[in-house]
Amino acid sequence: MSQDTPLFVISVAAELCGMHPQTLRQYDRIGLVSPTRTSGKSRRYTMQDVAHLREVARLSAEGVSLEGIRRVLELVDQNTALNARVRDLERELANQVMSQPGNRVFAAGEQGVIRLNPGQRPERSGSVVLWKRR
Structure with missing residues (x-):
């Protein structure tokens, strides 16, 4: 019930x-x-x-x-x-997101906003990472 x-x-x-x-x-x-x-x-x-x-x-x-x-x-x-x-x-x-790893578009950190290639990780682990949906 x-x-x-x-x-x-x-x-x-x-x-x-x-x-x-x-x-x-x-x-x-x-x-x-x-x-x-x-x-x-x-x-x-x-x-x-x-x-x-x-x-x-x-x-x-x-x-x-x-x-x-x-x-x-x-x-x-x-x-x-x-x-x-x-x-x-x-x-x-x-x-x-979990089913499509490596789709980062850019990350924001102390250096500002940087563009990332698929599979590339930002330099600092504390960076904000935004994901692009396909």
Whole structure:
């Protein structure tokens, strides 16, 4: 099971969050937390939904409006997705660099920027090396 597995009916999710089930229905209507639905249209909450609901309760207790909370959660989700994308791109770049050694274009060191031939190493190990993708 993952955090995205719908497990909890609304009464259990409300109890886990310390909220009333009607509050969860309202949050669903305004889009703060959108649980999955069964074929019979009943709500099923995941562990991630419960964590979001707890965050909603915390922000609400600090005086943040529901619209502000919606925006905060949206930005947190967007940030998480972007971080995952950056990690994927870094991994892809590292794999490409490792599979094609010797593709240095230039290096920057105390002497300034110097051009390097494929396979040539800069004189100092502390130099900044930029790679050119093919």
